[in-house]
Amino acid sequence: MNDKVTVEKTDIPAGGWGSAKEVGAILLHEHVMVKGSALLAKQNKPEGFACVSCSWAKPANPHPFEFCESGAKATAWEITPKKPDLDFFDRHTVSELERWSDHDLEDLGRLTEPMRWDAASDKYMATSWDAAYAEIGAELRRLDPKSVVFYSSGRASLETSYMYQLLARLYGNNNLPDSSNMCHESTSVALPKTIGVACGTVVLDDFEKTDCIFFFGQNVGVNSPRMLHQLQEARQRGIEIITFNPLREPGLVSFVNPQSPAEMLTGKETAISTQYHQVKAGGDSAALMGLCKAVLAADDEAIAAGKPRVLDTAFLDQHTHGFDAFVASVRACGWEQIESTSGLKRADLEAAAAVYVRSHAVIGIYGMGLTQHRNGVQNVEMVSNFLLMRGNMGRPGAGICPVRGHSNVQGQRTVGITEKPELAPLDKLAGQYGFEPPRDKGMNTVEACEGILARSVHGFVSLGGNFVRAIPETVLMEQAWRELRLTVQISTKLNRSHLIHGEIAYILPCLGRIEIDRQNGVEQSVSVEDSTGCMHGSRGRAEPAGPQLRSEPAIVAGIAKAALAPNPRVDWDGWCADYARVRDAIEQTYPEIFGQFNARMWTPGGFRKPVPAAERIWKTPTGKANFIAPESLDEDPDLKAAGPQTLRLFTVRSDGQFNTTIYSNDDRFRGVKGSRKVLLMARADMDRLGLAEGDLVTARTPSQDGVERHVDNLRIAEYDIPQGCIAGYYPECNPLIPLWHHAKESKVPAAKAIDVLLQRTGSALAAH
Numbered sequence: 001m002n003d004k005v006t007v008e009k010t011d012i013p014a015g016g017w018g019s020a021k022e023v024g025a026i027l028l029h030e031h032v033m034v035k036g037s038a039l040l041a042k043q044n045k046p047e048g049f050a051c052v053s054c055s056w057a058k059p060a061n062p063h064p065f066e067f068c069e070s071g072a073k074a075t076a077w078e079i080t081p082k083k084p085d086l087d088f089f090d091r092h093t094v095s096e097l098e099r100w101s102d103h104d105l106e107d108l109g110r111l112t113e114p115m116r117w118d119a120a121s122d123k124y125m126a127t128s129w130d131a132a133y134a135e136i137g138a139e140l141r142r143l144d145p146k147s148v149v150f151y152s153s154g155r156a157s158l159e160t161s162y163m164y165q166l167l168a169r170l171y172g173n174n175n176l177p178d179s180s181n182m183c184h185e186s187t188s189v190a191l192p193k194t195i196g197v198a199c200g201t202v203v204l205d206d207f208e209k210t211d212c213i214f215f216f217g218q219n220v221g222v223n224s225p226r227m228l229h230q231l232q233e234a235r236q237r238g239i240e241i242i243t244f245n246p247l248r249e250p251g252l253v254s255f256v257n258p259q260s261p262a263e264m265l266t267g268k269e270t271a272i273s274t275q276y277h278q279v280k281a282g283g284d285s286a287a288l289m290g291l292c293k294a295v296l297a298a299d300d301e302a303i304a305a306g307k308p309r310v311l312d313t314a315f316l317d318q319h320t321h322g323f324d325a326f327v328a329s330v331r332a333c334g335w336e337q338i339e340s341t342s343g344l345k346r347a348d349l350e351a352a353a354a355v356y357v358r359s360h361a362v363i364g365i366y367g368m369g370l371t372q373h374r375n376g377v378q379n380v381e382m383v384s385n386f387l388l389m390r391g392n393m394g395r396p397g398a399g400i401c402p403v404r405g406h407s408n409v410q411g412q413r414t415v416g417i418t419e420k421p422e423l424a425p426l427d428k429l430a431g432q433y434g435f436e437p438p439r440d441k442g443m444n445t446v447e448a449c450e451g452i453l454a455r456s457v458h459g460f461v462s463l464g465g466n467f468v469r470a471i472p473e474t475v476l477m478e479q480a481w482r483e484l485r486l487t488v489q490i491s492t493k494l495n496r497s498h499l500i501h502g503e504i505a506y507i508l509p510c511l512g513r514i515e516i517d518r519q520n521g522v523e524q525s526v527s528v529e530d531s532t533g534c535m536h537g538s539r540g541r542a543e544p545a546g547p548q549l550r551s552e553p554a555i556v557a558g559i560a561k562a563a564l565a566p567n568p569r570v571d572w573d574g575w576c577a578d579y580a581r582v583r584d585a586i587e588q589t590y591p592e593i594f595g596q597f598n599a600r601m602w603t604p605g606g607f608r609k610p611v612p613a614a615e616r617i618w619k620t621p622t623g624k625a626n627f628i629a630p631e632s633l634d635e636d637p638d639l640k641a642a643g644p645q646t647l648r649l650f651t652v653r654s655d656g657q658f659n660t661t662i663y664s665n666d667d668r669f670r671g672v673k674g675s676r677k678v679l680l681m682a683r684a685d686m687d688r689l690g691l692a693e694g695d696l697v698t699a700r701t702p703s704q705d706g707v708e709r710h711v712d713n714l715r716i717a718e719y720d721i722p723q724g725c726i727a728g729y730y731p732e733c734n735p736l737i738p739l740w741h742h743a744k745e746s747k748v749p750a751a752k753a754i755d756v757l758l759q760r761t762g763s764a765l766a767a768h
C-alpha cells in the first residue's frame with residue numbers, strides 16, 4: 001500500500017541538474033546507458049528519429065541535444081533490453097497479472113512474440129503471425145462491420161495511419177476513434193467554427209516575433225519541455241508570459257537550460273511566467289470573459305479620451321463576424337460572476353489584460369486544462385475570441401497554439417483517421433481504390449464506449465495505446481470489455497488493455513519508431529506531423545528488440561489481407577516493401593498537403609501543411625473569423641453539486657509517466673514521492689472537512705444514475721491549490737469519471753473537473 005508517500009515543498013526549476021540526473025537515472029534503470037546516450041543525439045535531428053514523447057515542433061536548426069528529460073525517458077523506455085523471459089507467460093495467468101500495477105506490467109519490457117489468450121489455462125501463449133492473421137481475419141469476416149472498432153493512439157506514423165483508415169473503410173465502417181477524442185478534440189471542434197482550421201496557426205518563428213504569451217492549462221515543463229527553449233528565449237527578450245493554471249507548475253515558474261553549460265554551472269534560472277493566475281479548475285471561460293471585459297473597458301476609455309482604439313477595428317470589420325453579439329454578452333456579464341467562477345480577482349484579470357492591450361503580437365497557448373471540460377469547446381472558442389479582438393491571428397508573432405499530445409496525433413487526423421465521414425476525402429478514396437466507402441458516421445471514443453456498454457460493439461482493434469486504462473468509467477467498462485468477441489492489440493509493452501480482454505484475444509507486438517525497420521533488407525523511414533502542422537521524416541536507429549517483431553505497416557497489412565477480399569488497386573505488399581509508395585498514395589489522396597511528399601520529407605524543420613487561417617483566409621461558413629459568445633460560464637451546468645462538501649477534482653500527469661505508462665511513483669516537480677494515490681488539497685479545505693495531512697480517504701462521485709464510482713486509499717496532501725479544487729493522478733482516478741461527463745460537442749471526457757465527495761477511512765497516525 002501507499003504508506004510511504006511524502007510531499008515536500010518544492011521550488012525547483014524545470015531543467016537544470018535535476019533534469020540531467022533524471023536522464024542518467026532512466027538510462028541506467030533501462031540498462032541503456034551507452035546505446036541510449038548515442039541515440040539521444042539523433043533525436044529530432046534531420047536523418048534521425050522523431051521523438052516518441054510529445055509532438056512539439058522540431059526546429060530547422062536543432063540544439064546539439066534536441067531532446068528533453070521527458071523525451072529521454074520515452075526513448076529509454078522503448079529501447080530497453082528488458083523483456084519478459086521465455087516462460088513468463090507460462091508462469092502467470094492473466095487473472096493474476098490483472099493485479100499488477102501499470103508500472104510493473106510495462107516494466108517487464110518489450111513484447112517480442114505474437115500471443116493469443118488461451119481460455120483453458122487463462123494464459124497468453126505464443127503463436128505464429130500467420131495463425132494470428134488467419135484467425136483475426138476469419139473473425140472480422142464473421143462480425144458485422146458496423147460492430148467493430150479500429151482505435152488508434154496518436155503515436156503511429158502517417159504511413160501506418162493512412163493504411164489503417166483505409167483498412168477500416170474497406171472493411172465497412174468509419175469507426176476510427178483516436179486518442180485525440182480524449183485530448184484535443186475540443187480544439188478540432190472549436191477552431192473550424194472560429195477560424196476555419198482544426199489546428200493551431202503558430203509556427204516556431206512566431207515565438208521569435210511575439211510580444212506576449214498567454215498560457216492556459218498546459219504543463220510545459222513535463223509534457224512538452226522542448227518548448228521551454230522558445231519560452232526562455234522569449235523571456236530573455238523581455239516578453240511577458242501570463243499563465244492561468246490552478247497549480248504553480250515549476251516548468252511554468254522557472255527554467256535552467258540543461259543544454260547551457262553557463263546556466264548549469266551558475267544555476268541561473270530564467271523566470272518563465274511574469275504573471276501567474278491560479279484559476280479554479282473549470283474557471284477559464286470566466287477568466288477569459290474577464291480579460292475580454294477589461295479589453296473592452298480599455299477601448300471605451302480610449303474612445304472617451306480621443307486616443308487610438310484598443311480594438312483592431314480594421315481587422316474586426318474586414319475579417320470577423322459576430323463581434324457585436326459577443327460584445328453584448330461580455331457587457332452583460334458581471335464581474336461578480338467572473339470572480340466567483342474563475343476564483344480570480346478583477347484587479348488581477350485587469351492587470352493581465354493591460355499587458356495584452358499594450359502588446360502588438362500575442363500568442364495564446366493551451367492544453368488539457370482547457371479541452372478536458374464540459375465547456376472544453378467553449379474554452380477554446382474563448383481563447384480565439386480574446387485573440388481576435390486585437391487581430392492576433394494570422395500575422396507574425398501572433399496566433400493560437402494548441403499543444404498536441406502524442407507525437408503524431410495531429411497527423412493521424414490529417415491522413416484520414418476520423419469517425420466523421422465529412423472530414424475524410426471519401427470520394428477521393430473511392431476513385432483511388434475503386435470501392436464505395438461507408439458514408440455513415442462512425443464512433444468516436446465515447447461512442448465506442450457506449451457501444452461496448454450496450455453490447456453492440458463486438459470487435460476492437462487497437463493500433464497502440466491502452467484504451468481500457470485511458471477511458472473514463474473504468475469499472476463498468478472493464479466488465480463490458482470482457483464480453484467483446486474479439487480484441488486485437490498492436491503494442492510494444494504489456495498493459496491493462498491486454499489483461500482485460502475479449503473472448504478471442506491477440507497481442508501483436510510491433511517495432512517502435514526508434515527501431516530500425518527493415519523490409520526485405522532495406523531500411524525504411526516514416527513520417528509524423530508536429531503540433532505546428534510541420535511534417536518530418538523519421539528513421540529508426542536502434543536494433544529491434546526481437547527478430548519476430550513486425551512493423552506497424554506490416555501488421556496493418558497482415559490484418560487487411562486476411563480480413564478483406566483482394567482489391568487489385570490496393571497493393572498491401574508493395575506498400576510494405578517500400579513505404580515511399582505509401583507516401584505516394586497519401587500524396588495522391590491529399591495533393592494540396594503532401595505534394596512532393598517523398599522529396600520534401602527531410603526538409604529541416606519539416607514542411608508545413610497549408611493553414612489558411614495563418615494567411616487570414618477563413619474557411620468558415622461565413623468566410624470570416626467568427627466570434628462565438630459563450631453559452632454559460634458555469635463549468636458544469638448539468639452536474640448538480642451535492643452540497644458544500646463537494647470538491648472539484650482535476651486529474652494530471654507527473655514527470656514520472658507518459659499517459660498510462662508509469663515510469664515511477666514520484667512526481668519530482670510537485671514534490672510527491674512514493675505514491676500516485678494522492679490528492680492534493682488546500683489547507684482551508686482540509687480544515688473545513690476535518691482532514692489531516694496523510695489521512696486516507698475514499699473519493700466518490702455523487703451518483704445521479706445509480707452507478708457507484710469510487711477510488712479507495714487515496715492519501716491527502718496539503719498543497720497550494722485553489723479552494724474547492726483537488727488534484728489527483730491520471731489514470732488512477734479514472735474510475736471516478738462518468739462516461740456521460742464529457743465536453744459538449746467534442747465528447748472529450750471532462751477529466752479536469754469531476755465532482756467528488758471524500759470519506760475518511762484512515763488517519764495519518766495509523767499509517768506510521
Ligand SMILES: Nc1nc2c(c(=O)[nH]1)N[C@H]1C(S)=C(S)[C@@H](COP(=O)(O)OP(=O)(O)OC[C@H]3O[C@@H](n4cnc5c(=O)[nH]c(N)nc54)[C@H](O)[C@@H]3O)O[C@H]1N2
Nearest residue numbers: 070217218219223244281282367368369405406653658659
Ligand atoms: N512526459 C510526458 N509528456 C507528455 C505526456 C505525458 O503523459 N508525459 N502526455 C502527452 C499527451 S497525450 C498530452 S495530451 C499532453 C498533455 O499535456 P498537458 O496539456 O500539459 O496535460 P495535463 O498534464 O493533463 O495537464 C495540464 C495542466 O492543466 C492544468 N489544469 C487542470 N485543470 C485546469 C483548468 O481547469 N484550467 C487551467 N487553466 N488549467 C488546468 C494542470 O494543473 C496541468 O498543469 O502531453 C503529452 N506529453
Ligand SMILES: Nc1nc2c(c(=O)[nH]1)N[C@H]1C(S)=C(S)[C@@H](COP(=O)(O)OP(=O)(O)OC[C@H]3O[C@@H](n4cnc5c(=O)[nH]c(N)nc54)[C@H](O)[C@@H]3O)O[C@H]1N2
Nearest residue numbers: 153182183464465466470490491492493495659660730751
Ligand atoms: N483522467 C484522465 N484520463 C485521460 C487523460 C487525462 O488527462 N486524465 N488524458 C487523455 C489523453 S490526452 C490521452 S492522449 C489518452 C491516452 O490514451 P492512449 O494513447 O490509448 O494511451 P497510452 O498510455 O499513450 O498508451 C500506452 C501503450 O501504447 C503502447 N505503445 C507504446 N509505443 C507504441 C508504438 O510505437 N506502437 C504501438 N503500436 N504501441 C505502442 C504500449 O503498449 C503502451 O502500453 O488518455 C486520456 N485519458
Ligand SMILES: [Mo]
Nearest residue numbers: 179183405406
Ligand atoms: Mo493526449
